[in-house]
Amino acid sequence: MTYLRQKKYYKIYMLILLLIFIFISIMATTLGTVKIPARDVVKIVLSKINFLSEKIDISNIKKSNIFIVLNIRLPRIILASLVGAVLSVVGTCYQAIFRNPMADPYVMGASSGAAFGATFGIILGFNNTVLGFGLTSLFAFAGALLTTLIVYNLAKVGNKISTTSVLLAGIVVSSLLSSVISIMMVLNHDELAKIVTWTMGSFNGANWKQIIIVTIPIFLGIIVLSSMTKEMNAVVIGEESAQNLGVNIELVKKIILILSSFLAACAVSVSGIIGFVGLIVPHLFRLIFGSDHRILIPISVIGGAIFLLICDTLARTALNGIEIPVGIITSIFGGPFFLYLLRKSKRNKFI
Template identity: 40%
Template sequence: MAKRSTLWLTIIGLLIGLLILMVLSISLGSAQISFTTVWRVILSHVPVMGEWIERDWPDSTATIVLDLRMPRILLASVVGAALALAGALYQGVLRNPLADPFILGVSSGASFGAAMTFVFGIQMVWIGQMTLPVVAFICGFATLMVVYSIARIGQKVRMETIILAGVVVQAFLGACLSLVMSLANEKLQTIVFWMMGSLTLTDWSYNAVVLPVIALTAIVAMMFTRELNMLGLGEEVAHHSGVSVERTRFILLILASLMTGAAVAVSGAIGFVGLVVPHMIRLIVGSDYRMILPLSIIGGALFLVGADTLARVSLAPRELPLGVITAFLGAPFFIYLLRQAKREYF
């Protein structure tokens, strides 16, 4: 009972913090639009309420608020939630506190697909501007399948083997990516900026494609909290508790990689979210995945919306790559984790 009340109090606190941050974020940007004007624009599109608001702003103001800032902030929250939840799943499945969503090479695969799209002008007629995220997602998922097939020996996959396979495939794809970038010429800057993480090109269509994928995989992942808790006690304990270890591990790795691939496909490679957020949640509520998973979703959204706001306003009108901000915030925490692990080991 105490755990449940702690969970709900923490969820409510994080949701309030996320709501406040989103309100501030949508009111800030390189374009100088007053707080009241921003919210008059938004409320003017609310049924009934909009009839009482005089629309005395230019069309460009409405475009900035409704078609640039709002979809970007929503996508930042969705991507942050996906990366944090994927990080929590990887750490639980691999039983490695330093695991993050990019450990199995999904990010490298998606980045390679995006670079190919930029350089060779790949365009799928039937999806138009969504070609980039779709190709990046397909390449990221294909990378996971390659890693898993390399690591599979008979009917089993050892965790040490899959991590090593991920490192090897990631290194190979890194070399392929460097080769593509050397052929990029005028597209090089675009590729580099995308690889550092950015939500600059976001519009409502990106949310429409990514949100259902991430929401569905998150709902399925939430059904495996008991299995994650059992895996944390060891494979033998989990097996004797009725958990199908290999099947559960495969499903959770697929779910985590699907979320990572979908997130990376629309935002580029944004590091440290999946490493930092689950650990911060674990420090607050302990190691029960019934609490870690839902809180990681909200915490990830909060973290990335805050980071994206800093990226937009810190050097306005210029914009910093989002991955730079998350690295500045996450690297000190990563160092802290390494020092803690070193103390425990010795």
């Protein structure tokens, strides 16, 4: 199927996915300890749109339900969707430059770095907030970026970056940090529950300030990565072929690695460690739409948002009154999927 023909149909698929996302978002907002009718949810949301506010009457809706929708569930749904979109896009980019369907957003050690930073912040007892972010989240963000920088420099040989070296350096640094985190947990029993909860991922503390702050870098980052889809396509075909097409391979790798790692750091700083989103969604859509990143990146944005939103809704509603860390839900889906990819990779090439 040619790109033009794919593009014609993928717009329809994008619209279908967008409608599915809206439907799931509404349903997710209705679910919880307090059940809120879907009709009321729609009214509450529409009432906050300027040109519709005077036409929508919400006076007959409980104030407590309005508060729950606007200040608890809606921020959580939006943040989960943003993080899902980011992890999916970053996974797509990593799989392109590594030419490996099993690469995910944490291949650079960002997750372990974030976990180390968060654990350090929890142990030090920093409970204050800055611009809506807990200092633990800021420590996690710093830890993720610092780890990425270390892995990047370990993998760099002169002005070149070996993708194999990046993978190996990421594994080594992640293992080292995981060991340090384990030691910190053993020595700080009082904070063990907080550390474990954070490292399993959660959107329990989502708020509008977080959303406003992370949306800007996430939006700009995805725009820049989307502008590099032709280069990604060239790299997937092969580095030698890409060079013959005039693509500066090393520069493309650097930009994608650095920017993707920054976006992953933004995501984990507000959600904790959530694995497998960047593994499952890109590969699933690659099977459906092929490896053309001009199509794959936009599709993955909505697909990642839908997947993580479903997982988060299951996390907070599956057990009545008990919230399951969302990272556990994604792992339930991701573990078997990873084994499937591993088995498939023995027989097939990436493209």
